[in-house]
Amino acid sequence: MHEAQAIIERVRRVSPTLQRLDVAVDRRQAEIAPGQLLLARTTDSYDPYLRIPWVPVAREQGTVVIERPAYQSYTPGQIVSLLGPVGKAIPLPETIRALLLIAYQAAPTALLMLANAALARGGGVALALIGSAAYYPVETLPTEIEVIRAHDDLEWAERDRMLGWAEQVVAVAPAGFDLPAYTRLMDHIQRLRVEPADGYAYGLFHPPMPCGVGACQACLIHLRGGHEAAACTDGPAFDLKGVRLDGA
């Protein structure tokens, strides 16, 4: 974790709604792992005040690829300040061969690096795009990923079969919608598996992270046993078995 300058080397429009930035980064930040993020400051002004979370979708030698909405303006050569890598990598044991990714009302951006890592190992990856996530431009995804679109919350035709097939499930939902979504997901999983194994289902938590180092206490997640953990230092991926999904 450190603060460094980075340069946007290339800006590509990959769909009508998305662009991808090739960003040349510091050596340590280039080693960012799936699930970790960077906190970016793109302007000298204080508007916006807090840093913006950038979750890479890929990394190459000395470069990370960042996906941003197409309406935002970035230019090649632009210098940005990056803080990170923030958080821990999403655990992906070597034995996992079937990975189910679920994007609920959120772009699957935060899951794509993990998908690529699983594919590189020869595993199978399925991606369920739920709710507004169904509008994500799938032409940007690797063709090996099986894409499932569902417009009705967590209901889709092959859901139970997919949950049975998957050796690990990783879900992402936007802040504020995450706990209800993960609660329903765990209900479905527990109905099928009675008691899922540790590390079977992870949820990504992306609340605002003002500091990124666990100092400001703004991104604490309630865990079972009366503990809290900071999404920026202990997350953003948490084993859903250990999370207080009622938020209390």
Add this chain to the structure above:
Amino acid sequence: MEPNKRPSIHISGGKQTLTLHNPVMGASGAFGFGGEYAKLVELDLLGAWVTNPISLNPRRPASGTRIIPLDSGVLVHTGLPNPGLYKAFRQYGTRWKNSPVPVIVHLIGTSPEEISECAIILEGHEEIAAIEIGLNDSAAYREVRAIVGAARSKTQLPILVQLPLASAPLVALPAFEAGADALVIAAPPRGTARDPLTGRLIGGRLYGPPVKAQALRATGLIASQVKAPIIGCGGIHSPDDARDYLEAGAAAVQIDSVMWVRPALVSLIARDLGGLEMTRPAGSLPDEWSHNTTLPNASTRASIFPSVMPLPPFTPPDDLP
């Protein structure tokens, strides 16, 4: 060689003295409990750092939305979560002991009884350099005297009292009279903003550059009327911001949310104010960078902060002991 290094600042209280080798400190609420910023900020450049607020018993974080972005700032509502003083000692005591600069423990000033107990616990721990008491926004004269007095009677550590911005000019004097060795002006002001997620109004603390103007005003007013060392805090986002506080009468400054958004600036500000710059900036005048910088005296400050708002004459309530 440090030709322009500022002289150290000494804040004496009880039988112990807090020595700041640099007038720049990390503020409570922004800096964490145990040196979370050690990898991002050159801690040894700072004069000291203040822990996040700690209460006698553990406090859980607020539920729901805790952050609301604002224009040029942010509203923060964390609920002041902390593990409680005993567990904080177990978790962070070693890090406090190994800190390269003094560690000041910020205590949540809820009641005289709780503050007394906390002060007793902290007494005799050499890893603690001082106590900072954060007062409740609604604390009035009698409560301020009781809380600060309770701490003073139980500890020989220097006591800093962080005043609420809204009432700082009113409670500065009672805090000082009750035994505060320095006054921190001020705690982040409270605000209310609409949560874009739920549509509800949320109350919390305001951080960002706009806070500085208010806190600077309060600093100037209090510095000219209370004979206590003043530590300015609020909205500092550049060396010039920090210098403004010194010009207004502060002996030192605390830095808060700039740590979140531009941590590298913290070292820059500390170097600048500590006179640790080895190279004079091109085009600068001597008094802009040297430790001999002429700060305005009391009469000059009076012209900057004219007494259009003098502290109201205080009449203690009749039922005071």
